[in-house]
Amino acid sequence: MPAAPSPEPNEQAGPPSQILAAFEAAKGFMPLGEGLALYEAAVEAGRLGLPLLEVGTYCGRSTILLADAARAAGVTALTVDHHRGSEEQQPGWEYHDPETVDPEIGLMDTLPSFRRTLHRAGLEEHVVALVGRSPQIAALWGTPLGLVFIDGGHTDEHANADYEGWAPHVAPGGLLVIHDVFPEPEDEFTGQAPYRVYLRALGSGEFTEVSVTDSLRVLKRTEAGRGRRG
Secondary structure (H helix, E strand, C coil): CCCCCCCCCCCCCCCCHHHHHHHHHCCCCCCHHHHHHHHHHHHHHHCCCCCEEEECCCCCHHHHHHHHHHHHHCCCEEEEECCCCCHHHCCCCCCCCHHHEECCCCEECCHHHHHHHHHHHCCHHHEEEEECCHHHHHHHCCCCEEEEEECCCCCHHHHHHHHHHHHHHEEEEEEEEECCCCCCHHHHHHHHHHHHHHHHHHHCCCEEEEEEECCEEEEEECHHHHHHCC
């Protein structure tokens, strides 16, 4: 029987089975295919030896993938969220989960669920959780990043603030990943703001598109964007 072909040198293996199982078990909205694309981007960005950062933690589903890629690269995964839920996750909206509401104060609090998610996945030591509003934290940030994953609020105000606050810190050769990019007008609430940010990034001349997986877009910082590194 002929031997199985060897993987190509640049072929990217997926996450370990236990990490994939933890991802699929975690509370969240990212589909498997997009998760695998995010993991591949995180592994590539990890080769720069710089931290990997996401905006929009929720309960840590995508954080698992970033954390495992960061662990393998010997870098740190950072995740930014105020943990009170974005617009579409509030009571009365389609993506609201009553289990995320703190019964004592009546507000969403996804931080405990996020911490349980990381603990179950065995990844707590590879993640730094930045709890607060994205623009406030970004204003204090001064370190280059290998990857920025924008998956926060879906209004133009919040999506643009995430882009303006964090994209300048993507190092040359680093990746900007944008989730929930839906170009169709009927997706105005869930994906038009990320779509407009995606177009803005491409139009800046500082990023070029690397891959498209459903609503996930992966962009790489070009040499033209070198001067904006944070």
